[in-house]
Amino acid sequence: xxxxxxxxxxxxxxxxxxxxxxxxxxxxxxxxxxxxxxxxxxxxxxxxxxxxxxxxxxxxxxxxxxxxxxxxxxxxxxxxxxxxxxxxxxxxxxxxxxxxxxxxxxxxxxxxxxxxxxxxxxxxxxxxxxxxxxxxxxxxxxxxxxxxxxxxxxxxxxxxxxxxxxxxxxxxxxxxxxxxxxxxxxxxxxxxxxxxxxxxxxxxxxxxxxxxxxxxxxxxxxxxxxxxxxxxxxxxx
Numbered sequence: 001x002x003x004x005x006x007x008x009x010x011x012x013x014x015x016x017x018x019x020x021x022x023x024x025x026x027x028x029x030x031x032x033x034x035x036x037x038x039x040x041x042x043x044x045x046x047x048x049x050x051x052x053x054x055x056x057x058x059x060x061x062x063x064x065x066x067x068x069x070x071x072x073x074x075x076x077x078x079x080x081x082x083x084x085x086x087x088x089x090x091x092x093x094x095x096x097x098x099x100x101x102x103x104x105x106x107x108x109x110x111x112x113x114x115x116x117x118x119x120x121x122x123x124x125x126x127x128x129x130x131x132x133x134x135x136x137x138x139x140x141x142x143x144x145x146x147x148x149x150x151x152x153x154x155x156x157x158x159x160x161x162x163x164x165x166x167x168x169x170x171x172x173x174x175x176x177x178x179x180x181x182x183x184x185x186x187x188x189x190x191x192x193x194x195x196x197x198x199x200x201x202x203x204x205x206x207x208x209x210x211x212x213x214x215x216x217x218x219x220x221x222x223x224x225x226x227x228x229x230x231x232x233x234x235x236x237x
Contacts, residue, residue, distance in 0.1 A: 013197065013198075013199030013200045014199075014200060015222070016193075016200065016201050016202075016222055016225065017187070018221060018222070018224065018225055019221045019222055022221070027185055027186075027187070028185050029185055030054070030183060030184055030185045033054060033183065034053065034054055035051055035053050035058055035070065036058075036070045037070070037118070038058060038070045038071050038072050038110065038118065038119065038123075039069055039070065039071075039118040039119075040071070040085050040096055040112075040118050040119065040155050041061075041063050041067065041069050041085060042085050042086040043063055043064050043065065043084075043085060043086065044063075044064045044082060044083070044084050044085075045061040045062055045063045045064060045069075045082070045083050045085070046061065046062050046080065046081070046082055046083070047059050047060070047061055047077060047078065047079050047080060047081045047082075047083060048060050048061065048062050048068070048079065049079060050073055050078070050079060051070075054183075054184070055123070055124055055125060056072055056073070056123060056124060056125040056161050056162065056163050057072075057073040057125070057162045057163050058070045058071065058072060058073055059071050059072075059073040059077065061083055071083070071096075071110075071157070072109065072110050072119070072123060072157065072161060072162075073161075073162040073163075074093055074094045074109070074157060074158070074159030074160060074161060074162055075093070075159055075160045075161075075162050075164070076093055076094075076159070077093065077094040077159070077162075081094060083095060083096070084096070085155070086155075087101065091103070091106075091158065092158065093158055093159040094157065094158065094159055095157070095158050096155050096156065096157050096158070097155065097156065097158065098152060098153050098154065098155055098156075099111065099131060099134075099138045099140065099150060099152060099154050099155075099156050100134065100138060100152030100153065102131060102156065102158065103131070104130070104131045104132065104133065104134065105130050105131070106130060106131070106158060107128035107129070107130055107158070107159055107160050108122070108128060108129055108130060108131070108140075108156040108157060108158055108159070109121075109122040109123065109127060109128050109129065109156065109157050109159065109160065109161045110122060110123055110156065110157045110161075111129065111140060111150065111154060111155075111156040112150075112154035112155050112156070113148075113150065113154070114151070114154070115151055115153045115154050115155070119155070119156075119157075121140070121142060121148065122142060122143060122161070123161065124161065125161050125162065125163030125164060125166045125167075126160065126161055126162075126163060126164025126165060126166065126167075127143045127160070127161050128143070128159070128160040128161065129141055129142050129143060132147060134152070136152075137149045137150065137151065137152065138150050138151075138152055138154075174189070193225060201225070202222075202223055202225055202226075203225065203226070212226075213226040213227050213230075213233060214226060214227045214228075214229070214230045214233060215227070215228060215229070216229060217229040
């Protein structure tokens, strides 16, 4: 009796980056490393501590009601300073006011997108924006030079986020950059697909005439790389 040979399917190479991101702990957000979520609590409070945090310093504020909460720390604010939050706050660095009450050109940060969401725009260290014009809506210019139209009742902190210049210091060594990116749950170094071998990525290898960069919307994981269901590619002329 002749036994038939079975042909096995072998997975050469490795799972590509797009497949590994689905279930790998390496890509999870390092939320356990963050101190807490900054918020706005209307009224007055006193700064009782300045805390180191990923991305920007935070300050712990003791509200007049006795509750402690976190805020993004601005420049030139120290422990013991009084912070005012709300419509009746004075125009001073570190205080929080509705953008409808803040003059044009004054540096602001941690701006609410919708009144009551505790701040969405401009939260990274050393950044700030300003109000360009006011009317029924306020036009705010972001650090990216883009503008957004917001409700006049959205709250914003007056000043500049503390910790400016944090990104100016060079990493010098790749190992230091690797550890920093690892702590943030990000992959480093990132290798381009075209520099890989054919078994490791659809773009890999140098003997092929070329593979289209566009792939169907329903392509399987492993083949779904490049421009996903792009209508057009190349420079717009």
